Amino acid sequence: MDYERLIDEETWRFIGRTAESYPEDAVDLPIAEQRRLYDAMCREFRESYPAEIKTEDRSANGVPVRVYTLGDPTRTVVYFHGGGFVLGGLESHDDVCAEICAATGYRVVAVDYRLCPEYRHPAQFEDCWTATVWAAEEFGDPLVLAGDSAGGNLAACVAHHARGRLKNILGQVLIYPTLGGDVDQGSYLEHANAPMLTREDVLYYKKMRCGDGDAPTNDPTYEPLQDTDFSGLPPTVIFTADCDPLRDDGRDYRDRILAAGGTAHWMNEKGLVHGYLRARTTVGRARDSFERITIAIEALGQGIWCYD
Template sequence: MDYERLIDEETWAFIRRTAESYPDDAVELSIEDQRRVYDTMCQDFRQPRPAGVETQDRAADGVPVRIYSAGQPTRTVIYFHGGGFVVGGLESHDDVCAELCAQTGYRVVAVDYRLCPEHVHPAQFDDCWSAANWAANEFGDPLILAGDSAGGNLAAAVSHYARGRLDGILGQVLIYPGLGGDRSQGSYQEHAQAPLLTLDEIRFYETVRCAGDPPQGDPTYAPLQDSDYSNLPPTVVVTADCDPLRDDGQIYCSRINAAGGQAHWINEFGLVHGYLRARTAVKRAADSFERISVAIEALGQGIWSYD
């Protein structure tokens, strides 16, 4: 793959800066060291919270959450962070959540779900499901589910499981999610050696996510394992073109549309996995973050502008 042609210089600078604190062989470190270097990297990119955004740390039926608000919100975004189910937390995506709050005017609830390998599947899903139910009961607002990478997986898993169990989900926005696609074809092979996320790294994260073999036919683990894509909320999936996970988004949207739902796939040319951290330095990433924010705000208002 000719990444020198596909990726512009701004994005290469972001990739190099990331590597300074999060090396290519990070998955070979101990879990403790992986979390240390990931936290260091996130801190290096962290932006100040926008003025007017207030936060409160609480427990959502035992699950730690951070609530962002500005003014009098009438919608609640539940945000699930990325990090391969192994790293990340309330601090790693604090600025992203604060900016989404400021740009949409919605309340944002960031979920600090338990991590692998100390807590294997379905612990992460269970925490996210508990937090979504808590937020619905606590605030009484309609919900929008959102998340990046592993968090995109969890947002979709909650959407699937919520059918017939939790009302009031207005939409979901999934950012370069890993949804459990076929690793032997498509973007998994085309971008197996992509900058910032490789196929081998995806395989590593899967090995620590389960106690034993990965489950089959379990959409709380991999939403693309579901057999029913009907009655899902309006869905926007945003992927990075230079990412092994890219095709998961396209396939997921096509299945929802085939089942009579509303789903739109946005593929960001020349971007790589994890580009949310590049939104203040890379124009392509900034433009994409604007599209993500607009999608969340529109779904919260019941607006579908992708037909």
């Protein structure tokens, strides 16, 4: 794959800056060291956010959350962070959540779910479901679900599980999500050695979720693409990075929803790599994508569909 041609200079600088804090072989390190480096990298890319944004750390029926508000919101975004189900927390995506709040005017509830390998599947899903139900009950607002990478998986898992259980989910916005596609075909092979995330990294994180046991099958709380029913899902917008082994998951998920008569749109961002949210202030392509992401969240919260 000719990444020198596909990826522009700004994005290469972002990739290089990331590697200074979080090396490509980080998955070979002990979990504690991975987390230390990941947290340091997130601090390196952290952006300040408007002083008008108010934050409060709370407990969502036992799950730690951080609530962001600006003014008097009438919608709530429940946000699930990325990090391969192993890394991240309330600090890693703090600025991203604050900027979503500022751009949309919606309340944002960031969820600090338990991490692997100390807690295996379904602990992450259970925490995300608990926090989502809490947000719906606590604030009484319609919800938009959102998340990046592993968090995109969890947002979709919650959306599938919510059918018939939780009303007023207006939409979901998934950012380079891992959804359970076939790792032996398509983008998993085409971009097996992509910058920022490789196929081997994906397999490593899968193992972290399940340990030495077999991965679940027919379990949409583990991988949404394992579901057999894609009807009744909220309007869905999926953003993928073109230079990412996970890319085709977004396309396939859109296709399953459309085939079931639902509403979905897939936006594949050319020349971008996994983790590009951290590049949203330094890379033009990432900045434009983040604007499209916040517009999608705001539009779904208003019941507006912009993609026909």
